[in-house]
Amino acid sequence: xxxxxxxxxxxxxxxxxxxxxxxxxxxxxxxxxxxxxxxxxxxxxxxxxxxxxxxxxxxxxxxxxxxxxxxxxxxxxxxxxxxxxxxxxxxxxxxxxxxxxxxxxxxxxxxxxxxxxxxxxxxxxxxxxxxxxxxxxxxxxxxxxxxxxxxxxxxxxxxxxxxxxxxxxxxxxxxxxxxxxxxxxxxxxxxxxxxxxxxxxxxxxxxxxxxxxxxxxxxxxxxxxxxxxxxxxxxxxxxxxxxxxxxxxxxxxxxxxxxxxxxxxxxxxxxxxxxxxxxxxxxxxxxxxxxxxxxxxxxxxxxxxxxxxxxxxxxxxxxxxxxxxxxxxxxxxxxxxxxxxxxxxxxxxxxxxxxxxxxxxxxxxxxxxxxxxxxxxxxxxxxxxxxxxxxxxxxxxxxxxxxxxxxxxxxxxxxxxxxxxxxxxxxxxxxxxxxxxxxxxxxxxxxxxxxxxxxxxxxxxxxxxxxxxxxxxxxxxxxxxxxxxxxxxxxxxxxxxxxxxxxxxxxxxxxxxxxxxxxxxxxxxxxxxxxxxxxxxxxxxxxxxxxxxxxxxxxxxxxxxxxxxxxxxxxxxxxxxxxxxxxxxxxxxxxxxxxxxxxx
Amino acid sequence: xxxxxxxxxxxxxxxxxxxxxxxxxxxxxxxxxxxxxxxxxxxxxxxxxxxxxxxxxxxxxxxxxxxxxxxxxxxxxxxxxxxxxxxxxxxxxxxxxxxxxxxxxxxxxxxxxxxxxxxxxxxxxxxxxxxxxxxxxxxxxxxxxxxxxxxxxxxxxxxxxxxxxxxxxxxxxxxxxxxxxxxxxxxxxxxxxxxxxxxxxxxxxxxxxxxxxxxxxxxxxxxxxxxxxxxxxxxxx
Numbered sequence: 156x157x158x159x160x161x162x163x164x165x166x167x168x169x170x171x172x173x174x175x176x177x178x179x180x181x182x183x184x185x186x187x188x189x190x191x192x193x194x195x196x197x198x199x200x201x202x203x204x205x206x207x208x209x210x211x212x213x214x215x216x217x218x219x220x221x222x223x224x225x226x227x228x229x230x231x232x233x234x235x236x237x238x239x240x241x242x243x244x245x246x247x248x249x250x251x252x253x254x255x256x257x258x259x260x261x262x263x264x265x266x267x268x269x270x271x272x273x274x275x276x277x278x279x280x281x282x283x284x285x286x287x288x289x290x291x292x293x294x295x296x297x298x299x300x301x302x303x304x305x306x307x308x309x310x311x312x313x314x315x316x317x318x319x320x321x322x323x324x325x326x327x328x329x330x331x332x333x334x335x336x337x338x339x340x341x342x343x344x345x346x347x348x349x350x351x352x353x354x355x356x357x358x359x360x361x362x363x364x365x366x367x368x369x370x371x372x373x374x375x376x377x378x379x380x381x382x383x384x385x386x387x388x389x390x391x392x393x394x395x396x397x398x399x400x401x402x403x404x405x406x407x408x409x410x411x412x413x414x415x416x417x418x419x420x421x422x423x424x425x426x427x428x429x430x431x432x433x434x435x436x437x438x439x440x441x442x443x444x445x446x447x448x449x450x451x452x453x454x455x456x457x458x459x460x461x462x463x464x465x466x467x468x469x470x471x472x473x474x475x476x477x478x479x480x481x482x483x484x485x486x487x488x489x490x491x492x493x494x495x496x497x498x499x500x501x502x503x504x505x506x507x508x509x510x511x512x513x514x515x516x517x518x519x520x521x522x523x524x525x526x527x528x529x530x531x532x533x534x535x536x537x538x539x540x541x542x543x544x545x546x547x548x549x550x551x552x553x554x555x556x557x558x559x560x561x562x563x564x565x566x567x568x569x570x571x572x573x574x575x576x577x578x579x580x581x582x583x584x585x586x587x588x589x590x591x592x593x594x595x596x597x598x599x600x601x602x603x604x605x606x607x608x609x610x611x612x613x614x615x616x617x618x619x620x621x622x623x624x625x626x627x628x629x630x631x632x633x634x635x636x637x638x639x640x641x642x643x644x645x646x647x648x649x650x651x652x653x654x655x656x657x658x659x660x661x662x663x664x665x666x667x668x669x670x671x672x673x674x675x676x677x678x679x680x681x682x683x684x685x686x687x688x689x690x691x692x693x694x695x696x697x698x699x700x701x702x703x704x705x706x707x708x709x710x711x712x713x714x715x716x717x718x719x720x721x722x723x724x725x726x727x728x729x730x731x732x733x734x735x736x737x738x739x740x741x742x743x744x745x746x747x748x749x750x751x752x753x754x755x
Numbered sequence: 756x757x758x759x760x761x762x763x764x765x766x767x768x769x770x771x772x773x774x775x776x777x778x779x780x781x782x783x784x785x786x787x788x789x790x791x792x793x794x795x796x797x798x799x800x801x802x803x804x805x806x807x808x809x810x811x812x813x814x815x816x817x818x819x820x821x822x823x824x825x826x827x828x829x830x831x832x833x834x835x836x837x838x839x840x841x842x843x844x845x846x847x848x849x850x851x852x853x854x855x856x857x858x859x860x861x862x863x864x865x866x867x868x869x870x871x872x873x874x875x876x877x878x879x880x881x882x883x884x885x886x887x888x889x890x891x892x893x894x895x896x897x898x899x900x901x902x903x904x905x906x907x908x909x910x911x912x913x914x915x916x917x918x919x920x921x922x923x924x925x926x927x928x929x930x931x932x933x934x935x936x937x938x939x940x941x942x943x944x945x946x947x948x949x950x951x952x953x954x955x956x957x958x959x960x961x962x963x964x965x966x967x968x969x970x971x972x973x974x975x976x977x978x979x980x981x982x983x984x985x986x987x988x989x990x991x992x
Binding site for chain 1: 799800801802803804805807814816819820821838841842845846848849878879880882903904906914916918919920921922923924925926927928929930933934935936937938939
């Protein structure tokens, strides 16, 4: 263990900003990070042990206790539950003889829950030693446990053929499927790598930024900040070095379109990073990718290497003197909040993924305090097409305020879950028609994931776009058999509790209190005041630092707004107020002890 | 020479040096903005959210936001004051705060703010969490029941090599403060005292000491928190 740890530390030049990589390598090798390793890392990196531990204990996929030679992480998203996760979980517990959160006595298998792993269109799904298993059934769960006990390698445990497209690539070999249902300018398979690079090197960086601004493209991660403006700010910010980050930490439950781009169009994405690098004057790009997509690592590294060999990356790119740019891959380790750009930067620096206070913004002071652009996967793909065909062409798609196309990740109760590329301006009704969800069966649609809004049929004529329903692309459909409060609201609220970084008082404390209220209502103990309290208290989360905290009450607030009757049906109508105190229950124990009957 | 800029807080014209944090700029203009995680000389973090103000209509933390020319700041509007009261109440329900038995009573910023905001009982249900008192350190006692996770100790206490002695552990509502097993054992008396002084509540106590000042004579026993700022006479130029 000591020599391995030393080797890892040397591999990353004893650079403490690479702590994430160091910990990932050690965790992968031993299945946990021991006290001795922590002491060794701390000593070699001139850190305190408690400082190393604060990074480790932040991330879901790091552990200070052994997690089993086979660590099974079963997704617990709302859609996984809808698709039969509970039965799979029971089968896993039965076959292994342990509960979730435990490891078998022989150290063979560890069972864990995990937040949405980006497979909502093929749930229930699990990660076992970095490999993805999709469409699980109790039968498959039994098979998997049997295979593990027989000592099979994870790669020998697939029972179906590999998925479509590049999922079959020698360096991937995964059962994951792309489910691309509708293509557009971004997902167009006819893309030839290098065209945009050839074009930009004949232009000045300012002209490139001008063209991006001309396209009116806005960030595709959800916040919708104008991309051209972001690049311009970064270009103009003083700094010895500049960085381009691609945010591939898609953790919003129900999104998986970035996973499909990473699988099918990684060259397009990398070309977009090169374009961004040229425009802002950066020489280094970092693809920050969620740990759940570790199965794509070898494949992505292979493509980066090929790009270097073709001089799309490296020194004097495509013969342009002084145009140097390279990309490295940085994995996360299981934390939704790292999708927030400043938390992502903190994480890439080897720290806890806690969002930073702003100002300063990353474009002024980002990675290693240098001006940094953080763009979503889809945004970087779109800019390549803008460069190739022009901003004006791009504006011909979508609406005046929301130009271009959007990749949607559609899941839940519909016939064709998967990825759809549509022009902005589609109504929710259009989408339901497109994905094979009958309007009369649909009860609700979650637009933009848990941090977005839950809407009912009367709002299905609303359109997707920054001017109406802004979305990072997650659409989850719930039919009339679903219990909105228990299947959706409670699950999403638990998600926000688990994924809070814990730094802001509001986001650390309030969601748990709100969850108690939801449970109280589900338990038929609620009163009207509980609904009012949730509406009032939920607003306080707006005072949190980042988008996670600010939107953590959205599942509750938007469901109360649009499905108030569901709450009102479950409360005690005869009572306005509930003291929350049951006197006879409180004195029960004392009565038994003294042999007295309560005098109430 | 620092550039002087003008801005308003609740309609009052104020002046400050450009780039100063709002909390400090307000203080110099005789206006109190309550804080918990902020501490003089330590880089602000904006984690308690108590100093939230409205800057040009947007919620921002005054401890992390630099003042800029013509900023319009709302500090005492009912919305902001109610928000702060809620946040202070959240701290009380999150932990186990028994003021009468606490060594820091009268010196505690959380308690002082609760008085200032006239909190009789929090609106939220108490969590009554099971928390531990860690007495393993030779110099300090850490009472997690009282900790409000403001990070002052994390940000303010380092060893001579700049290594952190205190750090967060875990995330979500399971976060707690950890003391480094090695560096913590080598704490000097002076650093231990500094840690206790930096802590806004009674979560870090110097062992075998408790308190110096008797009840009735402590910092907030005589005047409420913020009084010194609000009643500070600004010298006329």
